[in-house]
Amino acid sequence: MGAALLLLLANAAALLLLLLPAQALNQDGLYLLDAKRALTVPAAALADWNPRDATPCNWTGIDCDTTAAFVTGISLPSLNLAGSFPAALCRIPRLRSIDLSDNYIGPDLDIARCTALVRLDISTNDLVGPLPDALADLPDLLYLNLQSNNFSGPIPDSFARFAKLQSLSLVYNLLGGEVPGFLGAVATLRELNLSYNPFAPGPLPPRLGDLSALRVLWLAGCNLVGAIPPSLGRLTNLTDLDLSTNALTGPIPPEITGLTSAIQIELYNNSLSGPIPPGFGKLQDLRGIDFAMNKLHGAIPEDLFRAPKLETVHLYANALTGPVPESVASAPSLSELRLFANRLNGTLPADLGRTTPLVCIDLSDNAISGEIPPGICDRGELQELLMLDNMLSGRIPDALGRCRSLRRVRLSNNRLAGDVPDAVWGLPHMSLLELNDNQLTGQISPVIAGAANLSKLVLSNNRLTGSIPSDIGSVSKLYELSADGNMLSGPLPSSLGGLPELGRLVLRNNSLSGQLLRGIDSWKKLSELNLADNGFTGSIPPELGDLPVLNYLDLSGNQLTGEVPMQLENLKLNQFNVSDNQLRGPLPPQYATEAYRNSFLGNPELCGEIAGLCPDSTQGRSSKYHSGFAWMMRSIFIFAAVILVAGVAWFYCRYRSFNRSKLMRADxxxxxxxxxxxxxxxxxxxxxxxxxxxxxxxxxxxxxxxxxxxxxxxxxxxxxxxxxxxxxxxxxxxxxxxxxxxxxxxxxxxxxxxxxxxxxxxxxxxxxxxxxxxYMPNGSLGDVLHGAKAGLLDWATRYKIALDAAEGLSYLHHDCVPAIVHRDVKSNNILLDAEFSARVADFGVAKVVEGTGRAAKSMSVIAGSCGYIAPEYAYTLRVNEKSDTYSFGVVLLELVTGKPPVDPEFGEKDLVKWVCSTMEQKGVEHVLDSRLDMDFKDEIVRVLNIGLVCTSSLPINRPAMRRVVKMLQEVRVEGRPPRMDKDGKLSPYYYEDASDQGSSV
CATH class of the missing domain: 3.30.200.20 (Phosphorylase Kinase; domain 1)
Known part of the structure; x- marks a missing residue:
């Protein structure tokens, strides 16, 4: 009996063990599962968070103490998590680190109970409203990163109470108020980044000079005004100072040279004046200075280049005078020197480049004279040599032909003479060679066949002679060949017709002869062909009518014969000129109009109504009979038309009178x-x-x-x-x-x-x-851009319209109190006056953004137009200024591409997606409007990239309209280099052709 009872008990115990889990998940794991349930989590994410595990220590993104099983850190960046910040995380007692960056967490941040936190990174999310006061009460917090959210309102006073905080980043939010001086009380701070917030205009607080432990101070784009306080010179531990893109005035205080630990000092894009103070050369760790785009004047200090580790110097777009200091030739680490758009004069140091590891030098748009230093590429690292718009003379150094690292050479508009060294023509990595507007002689060398990467060759207005070598057909990437205003002779080489990337061929005003090329099927990208004022003979090739994007054709001033080919009617030409040839016969009907009168002058045997009918040598008497009969029929038709019009007018007047009286019947x-x-x-x-x-x-x-x-x-x-x-x-x-x-x-x-x-x-x-x-006489941008008047909108006009409209929206967002969100920005709501200046119009659905912040406001219905509506607005009905920024970005893409926001050509895509996918698959050239003058391609591409930044899918990545205005203004401040943010990502100041640092095309 006892044995049976024991057996029964044993079986019951075994059954119980089967029914119970082998181990129970610890409490920290249960809190994590609660947090997961509070979020929207993609199916593939966090799949290994298994509730049957004993601990969560092997789960994705979870760190545990090495000796115990309690959770100390959670790191779940870029997993597309959505929802409010999960409060359950703050119940994990020993949780020291949270990283939920690059998700969709929002709108609130309830963090008060996370008292053990040392590190919090919740950047690039959807958090809104004021910054939580409770953050300052976390006793052990060292690192706080809230950048790229939508926090608004001023930085709270409580932030002065941080006990141990070392790093604070609030970049790219919507913070208001002035940059607060009370942050100078957080003595433990080592990094302070408040960049790119729409703060109210205010001074740079002198109290920040009290942060003796500070290593990084980033206040770019913070609407700072007034002078740089000398107190910043006390920050002897500071390695990186960035006060760029503000409205700072006055001189650079000499105390700044006391930043003995400085590695990078950025003061560009302000209104600083006065001379550059001496003393920077004593900074032993200084690697880069950027004082560009200010109003600095005087000479460049001789000691500047004596800083032993100095690598980059950007002083462009100021009013600096005097010569380039001799000390630059002995700078041991200098790789990038950008001094363009100043008033520098004198000659360059003769030894420049012999011992300096130069990669890029841009001295364009100055008054520098003398010769190009012969050893400028002796270190063999030079990639960009940009010295256009100076007074340089002498020959192009032979040594440049050995500089195989060269990628871009721009020496136009100088006084250079002599032959171009043979080896320079064939440098293998060079993509751009601009030598126009000099006094160069000699011939285009056959060595050019080795220039495998050459895309743009500009030789205009020199004294070059000889023929164009057939070897140019080997330059398969060539997009532009401009050699007008020379003395080139002989026929066009047939190999020229096989260049598949050729977009511009400008050979006007030479002594070229022979017949125009046939077999030009490869010219699928040719938009401009200018062969005027040469000695070409024979007929106009009908094949020209098959070129799909040709819109500029000038064959005037030659000896062409035969008829104007009917195939040219296939073209959509903005510029067409075959004047002063020996053409004959009837004009194609499309061109037999008054609009093309000047296109055919100087061809006495051409026939057409615009120049009078052909001589009456073949029509005889019968023409008089037919003429009389035609006159009679015309009279009958006119009489009938008059009767019809009179009847319609009578009826319309009665109808108009009725409608007007109906309106006027109201008292x-x-x-x-x-x-x-x-x-x-x-x-x-x-x-x-x-x-x-x-x-x-x-x-x-x-x-x-x-x-x-x-x-x-x-x-x-x-x-x-x-x-x-x-x-x-x-x-x-x-x-x-x-x-x-x-x-x-x-x-x-x-x-x-x-x-x-x-x-x-x-x-x-x-x-x-x-x-x-x-009243705006030129109507809307949409009607003009997508209608028959599109030819009136050259690039200069489109750029002006873009800047005008951006300034209007910037006023609504930043200068109106309270701010106004338009909600229906589109090309049809941008009106044009008689001078094509733009005005933003139609505020029928505009909304006031109440309060001091810029939090998104929910709307009950969607307003806006198809193709312009920001993605988040469409599915959340929440709107703020960033919604307008998206719509304006679409307008920029319209201006650049010439295409509407939605079109059957795009399939199921809109303009934004079409541009992105086409650029990725085919390149930028395939999205640009072929009607635009590609002399301005660099500017056009820069505006295209601003449009893409504005149409970023995440609102936090879109710049404010005030910043968009500055970006557009900088499009025409040549030489703007690409900007990286502090995480190494491209900033909204990125341009497609970032290496085009110098001056106008």
């Missing part, structure tokens, strides 16, 4: 006029002119009339649809809709900016609302 005394400027007209004059024949546009929100006033002024009147008003009423909350509308109009009526369309007044009667704007 005029009940119309309310609110004016925002001094008016020279009354509401009655506006009402009298709202005829259907004055309608110039109609859209979703209303109808627009052109009204010519009695004083000759012209205004545009927008009559809102009643339905549109009701829809806005619904969004704004029912009965308060009228008050909201009037308040919105009053807000917009206060706007005074040259790039915002002027609202003269509004007229209101019941549900009828009229907005009276200044």
């Amino acid at each position: 005029r005394s009940k119309w309310t006029l609110t004016s925002f400027h001094k008016l020279s007209f009354s509401e009655y004059e506006i009402l009298d002119c709202l005829d259907e024949d004055n309608v110039i546009g109609s859209g979703a929100s209303g109808k627009v009339y052109k009204v010519v006033l009695s004083n000759g002024e012209v205004v545009a009147v927008k009559k809102l649809w009643s339905a549109a008003v009701k829809n806005r009423d619904a969004e704004n909350g029912g009965s308060a809709a009228d008050d909201s509308f009037e308040a919105e109009v009053r807000t917009l009526g206060k706007i005074r900016h040259k790039n915002i369309v002027k609202l003269w007044c509004c007229c209101i009667h019941k549900d009828c609302k009229l907005l009276v704007y200044e």
Whole structure:
């Protein structure tokens, strides 16, 4: 009996063991599972977080103490985690480190209970609202990285209480207020990064000079004004100082040379003035200085280049004078010297480059004279030699032909003479050779066949002779050959027709002869062909009509014969000229119009209506009979047309009178006029002119009339649809809709900016609302850009429009209090005046962003237009200024590509995705508008890249519109190098052709 009982008990125990898990997950693991459940986690992420494990120490992203099983760290970056910060993490008692960077955590950060934290990195997420005061109460916190979120409001006073904090990064948020001086009380700080926040204009706090342990101070793009405080010179442990892209004024204080540990000092893009103080040469660890784009003047200090580790010097775009110091030739580590766009003169040190490991030297746009130093590439590392727009003379050094590292040579607009050394023509890595506007002689050497990477060869306006060698056909990457204004002779080599990348061929004003090339099927990318003022004979090749992107064709001033080929009608030419040849016969119908009169001058045997009919030698008497009969039929047709037009006009006048009287039947005394400027007209004059024949546009929100006033002024009147008003009423909350509308109009009526369309007044009667704007004679950018007038928009005009519109939006976002979000930025809402200056218009769905911050505001319905709507707005209905930035980025892409935001050509993609995928698969050339002059390709590509930054899928990665304005302005400040942020990523100042450091194309 006892044995049976024991057996029964043993079986029960075994069964119980089977039913219970072998081990239970410890408490830290349970907290982690709670945190996981609080987040939205992609299926493939955290798959090994197994609740049946004893501890979480082998789970993805989990660190544990080596001797015990408690969790000390969690690192889950870039896993697409979404949701609020999981409070369960703060219940893990020994958790010292949290890294949730590059996810979608937000909108709140509840961190108060994480009292053991030493390190917190929650950068690049979706956190909004003010910075939590509780962060300063974490007693052991050493490292805090909150960059690239949407925190707003001022930095709280509590941040002065950090007990042990060593690193604070708040870069790329939406923080307001001034840069606070109380951070100078956090004595333990070693790194302080507040860069690229829209702080209120304010000084750089002198108290930051009290941070004696500070090693890194990054305050770029913080809206700092005033002088650099001398107290910063006390930061003897500082290795990196970045005060760039602010509005700092006054001199560089000499105390800055007391930063004895400095490695990098960046003060570029401010308004600093005065001389560069001596003393930087004594800084033993200094590797780079960047004082570019200021107003510095005086000579470059001789001792500057004596800093033993100095590698990069950027002083471009200032007003520096005097010669380049002799000491530069003995700088032992100097690799990059950019001094362009100053007023430097004198000759260059004769030994420059012999002992200095130069990689890039840009001295363009100065007044430097003398010869190019012969040993400038003796170290064999030189890649960029940029000295255009100076007064250099003498020969191009023979030694450059041995500089096989060279990639870019720009020596245009100097006084260089003699032959180009043979070896220079064939340097294997060179992509750009610009020698135009000099006094060079000799021939293009056959050695050019070795230039396997040459893309751009510009030789214009020299004294080159001889023929173009057939070896040029081996330069398979050649995009541009410009050699106009020389004395080249002989025929075009047939090998030229086989260059597949050729986009520009400009050989005007030479002595070339023979027939024009046939067999040019490879010229699929050719957009410009200019062979004018030579001695070419024979006929115009019909094959030219098959070139898909050719839009500039000039064959004038030759001896061409035969007819103008009908195949040329296939082309969409912005410039067409075959004047002063010996062409004959009828013109193709497309070109037989007045618009092309100047295209055919000096060809007396050409026939066409624009030059008079062909001589009447073959028509005889019958032509008079046919002419009389034609006149009779024409008269009958005209008479019938007059009767028809008169009838339509009578009917239309009656209809117009009816509509106008319907509008005017409302008691005029009940119309309310609110004016925002001094008016020279009354509401009655506006009402009298709202005829259907004055309608110039109609859209979703209303109808627009052109009204010519009695004083000759012209205004545009927008009559809102009643339905549109009701829809806005619904969004704004029912009965308060009228008050909201009037308040919105009053807000917009206060706007005074040259790039915002002027609202003269509004007229209101019941549900009828009229907005009276200044009249813009060139209509909208969208209509011009995507219509028949696109040829009017050359690159200079498009760039001006982009900058104008950016400044208008920047005003709305940063200078209006409270800020205004447009919500419907698109090319059709950018209007153009008579001079093609741009104004942002149509604020029908604009919203005020209340409060001091820039937190996203939720909307009940989506506003905006297809192709322009920011991704996050479409699925969250949350809107802030970054939504406008995205839409403006699409407009920039329109200006660069010439394509609309959505098009059947893109398939299921929009313009943004089409540009990205096409560039990745085919290269940047395939997205640029072929109608644009590729002389400006560098600028065009830079604007393209600004557009891509603005249309980043994450709002935190988009620049503020104030920064977009600066970026666009810098497009034409030549030589802007690519900027990296402190994590080594490309900043919004990145340009596609970042190595194009010098001056205009």
